[in-house]
Amino acid sequence: MADKVIYATYDDEQVLLKGAKDLVSKGIYIRDVYSPFPIHGLDPIIGVKHTRIAITAFIYGCIGLLLAVFGMWFFMIQDWPMNIGGKPNFTLIDNLPAFVPISFEFTVLLAAHGMALTYFLRNWTLPGVKARNPYPETTDDKFVMELHLHDNHDQSEAELEEMLKATGTTRIEAR
Template sequence: MSNKVIQAMYDDDDVLIKAVKETRAAHHHIEEVYTPFPVHGLDRAMGLENTRIAITAFIYGLVGLSFAVWMLDYMMIQDWPQNIGGKPSFTFYENMPAFVPIMFEMTVFFAAHLMVITFYMRSKIWPFQKASNPDPRTTDDKFVMEVALHGNEDELTSFLKATGAIEIKVEDKHE
């Protein structure tokens, strides 16, 4: 399935944000915006929902903490209890203060590594994947806004020119 999109190129991030707001106000669907650097306020201008990445980081941290508690209890209390520094290993609770650094490190380890994996899976960024940006100039100093084309091409082209676009292309977007 293919559909057409109009790619409007801008050379200033402030003009881009203004164009995104005007395009949304005119009820056109913005497919994607490609920028060479993060643009403050672009997510709000596009109407994107807030991210839930902090919730997943917390859950991954809890997984790491649970694994650390299980690992320490199994290794130091059940499997091979030792009297280290005059402190016998009768229960996990009695020895927990000595285990806090390991529990903290495992929490951070699991949260960080699972967040990286989640980010790559969610963004569909895989190792050795070819870049999917529509124009190589979007990695240097230009901004591209892709708007879905559902009707009069000339009308939408003139609308985007009026928002400050310096270049406009019509492309078939294959999904």
């Protein structure tokens, strides 16, 4: 049997925020909230964990720095050394101050692009992938709370719907 999902629609984000606090204080697990804009303070209430994308940005930045330094050493010193403006390129250490801007820019380039690609892959928001949004109204003016019966096995569907009605929801739909 498939897991039954309950969607509660709200007209106001403050009503949804207060309702989420009430439900979580009663032990109800809220799977997700769909809204047209971020709701400040909702993440800690429904238990959304902090993202680890900063760690991936650091890793991609380190890879960018290593590739930049290796590339500059190989192209400017090993493969094709040139005397540019009276500054001979015989060692990397002698020319390191000239390589700092290039290293910085390549580090930022790889960190930003790697972070963006990681975000797209992690959230599966790629071209051609169907968006997972149960209510198209959430992109305009509605707020939807998603609860799964499996996550809240202590309560029945009727009990969950009664609790949701008490929070000020405008529409409840079970699928």
